[in-house]
Amino acid sequence: YGREWKNECSRWDLFPLVLAVWALRPEGINWPDFETDDPAKQGRKSFRLEKITAANGLSHEHAHDAASDVMATIELARLIRQRQPRLWNWALHNRCKNAVAAALGSGRPCVWIDISAGQQRGFIRVVMPVAVNPANKNEFLVWDLSRDPNELLGMKSEDICRRAFGRTQDLQEGEKRLALRALKINTFPFVCDNIRVLTPDVCSRFGLDISRIIANGEALGRIRSEIEGPVIDSRSCKEEPREPQDCDVALYEGFISPEDQTMMERLHGDSAEDFADDVSRGAIHFDDPRLEELFFRFRARNYPETLSDGEKAEWREHCRERLIDGKGPGLTLERYFEEIDSIAEADELAQQEGRMPEAVFEKRRTVLDALYDWGDAVANRVDEFEEEDAQ
Template sequence: MRPAGVNWPLKEISEEELQKINANKSVNATNNIASQAINTPSTGQKSTEKLAKPTKPSFKLEDLSKANGLAHEAAHDALSDVRATIDLARLIKTTNPKLFDFCLSLHKKDRVAAELGLPTTLQNARPFLHVSGMFPAERGCIAIMFPLAMHPSNKNELIAWDLSEDPSTLATLSTDEIRLRMFTRASELPQGMTRLPIKTIHLNKSPVVISSLKTLTPEMANQWGIDMALQMKHAEKATELPDMNAMWAEIFKRPEVEKTIPDVDADLYGGFVGNNDRRRLNQLIALTPDKLFDARTGFEDERLEELYFRYKARNFPEVLNEDEQERWYEHCSGRLQDGQGGARSLEAFYAQLNELSKTADAKGLTVLTALAEYGDSLA
C-alpha cells in the first residue's frame, strides 16, 4: 500500500521495487544468520554505567538507519520511513546480493512451499530456519522450526514447532490442553504452565524460511544460544509423533460467538466516553510509539482497553509484546475466517464477488479481480 504523499517515481525507485522491499524487516534479521550485510545496533545501557542492563540487537528502522549512516529525518513519518527503507534495502543488496535476492524470491508462496519441502508428512518433514519478529531480538529473531501440519482451514498456513523445546510433549496432551496452551496469554495460564512453542507461518506473506541449516554458522548459533545437536534430537522426536490431523481441526475450531454482543469497534450506541477517559485517551494518543509499550491506561469505560489495544496493533505493531502479537493475530484471523464481531468473512467476501461478476462489465470485472487479489493477500 503506497503511503500518503508518495508519488512515483521516487528518486527513480519504482512502486514495484518498494513492494518487493516489504521483506526487508526479515532480511535485516536474516543478517544474523549469514555474513554481516549491515550494522545491527544494540539497545540498553553500556556496561560501564550503574545498574547496567544487557544489550540486545534492535531491528527498528530508525535504529538501523542510524547505525548504517542512512538519513532518516522523521522517524514514523510515512514518507521518511519509505525513503529510509529504500536506502537500507539498497545497502543490503549491495553488500549481500545473494541473501537479498533469496529473501525477495520468497514473495511467491510456491517458492516458499518448495523451500519447506511441502507437501510432506511428519515422517518425511525436515527442520528449517525461520526468521521472524515474533521471536525475541535476544535470540536474533531466529528459530529452527519443524513442520507439524497444514492449517485445517487455511491452505496457505503451516503449523510449526520451535525445536528449542522437546516436541514429545504434544503426544501427552489432549485437544483442550493444546488449545489452552496455544491460545491463552502466558500471564493467564495456571501457575507452572507455559505456552507451547507452536507458530503458524503464512506461505503467502513472504516469510523468511531457509531449508539449509548449514546457513547458520556454528559461531552464529552460539551467539544466539542455539544448541544444534539438541535441536536435531528434537527434530527426530517430532518425526515420531502420532498423526494429529484430526486434533488440529478441533484445536483450531473456533467457539460460537454470541452475535447479539456488539464489537467495540461498532458499538455506536454503547454511550459516550467520560471526561476522565477522554483526557487519558488524549494523553495516550500524544505519546511516541516507544512510550506506548509501558503506558498505563486506567480507563473507567471497559470498552476502552480493547479499543486502545487495537489502536496500538493497527498503528504501531512493533510495540506489541509476544502475547499481544498472538492476541492480534487471533482477532484478525477470527474476523477473516469466521466473521467474528459481525465482520464479513473471506468466504462471504468471495461469494459476493462471484455474484457480482455475473452481471459486471469489463471495467467492473477489473475491479472485482483486484478485490479478489486483495482478499488473497489477506488469507
C-alpha cells in the same frame, strides 16, 4: 488485489530480512545499540528504521514521514543487497508463499525468523510442520525444535489450544506454553529449509544446540501421525463463530468475481446521465450480496435522485440506526462530538502547559471546528428525516 497481485505483481516485507541479516550474516552493516537504562536490556540492538539509517549514513531526513520512510527503506534494501548479495538474492526469490510452503514441505528442519522468538535467540526458530490448518491453507502449525515434541503425545485438543494459543492468564500453575506456533505463509516470512545457514558462529551467539534440534526433528517425524489430529482440532476450538460483517467494512470477506468486477468498471465509467438511465432500466446488478447492498448505499450517498420512495425510507432508517442507535460500525453522532470535545480539551491543556506551540494549536483547532461543523450538518439532515417521514 489489482495493485499488489494482478499481472504478476507481488509484495515483500523487508523487516524479517533485516532481522535475518543481523542474526545470520551481520557483517558489513552497522547495527545500532538499543538505548536504555534497564540493565536487563543492555547490549541489545535497535531495529528502528531511523536508527539503522543513521548508523549507516543513509538519507532519512524526516523519520515517520511516509515518503521519507519509503525512500529510507529503499536505501536500506540497497545496502543489504550490496553487503550481503547472496542472502539478498535468496530471500528475494523465496519470499512468496509457494516457496515457503515448499520449504516447510521438504521434510527438513526449517529456519524461521520470527520476532516473537526474541532478540536473545536471534529471532531464530528452527521448526517443522505438524499440520496445515484445514480452515486456512495459508497457516502451517509448526513445532519449535528447541523443545521435545513428545510433550504433545496424549494431550487433548482443548489443552493444546489453551497452552499454545490461549492467553497467558489461562495457563495453569506450573504449566509452560507449548512450542507450537502458527506460521502464515502468505505474510512473507523468512523461512529456509537449509539449517547450514546456522553456522557455528551463529549457534554460539544464540545458544542453538543443532544436535538437539535434529534429534527433536526426528522425534517429530515418528509421532506426527499421532499428534496431527489433536493439533488441527486445537486450532479450530479457539475460533468462535463471527457475525457477518457490514458490507462497508467487509473488504476481506472474499474476492469479487470477474463478472462483478466488469460490472463495477462499467458503473464507474458511466456519466451521471448514463448512470441514472442504467438504474431506471435495472441494468446494473451484482451476484455478490455485499455489492448489491453497497450499490444501494452508493446511490443513496451520491445519486439520491435515483432512489424510489421506498428506498429513500430505507436509507433514512439506515442512517438513523447508524448515527443515533449505534447499530453497525462507526461512531454515533453523540460519540463523534464527544471525541472532538475530548481532543479539543487535551489540545487546550497542552497549549497552556507549553507542550504545544500556538501555531500548531490554532491549526488543529481549525480542523476540529470544521469537523464539528460537518457533524452539525449531518445532525441537521437526520432531523430533516423526521419531517420527510411525516409527509
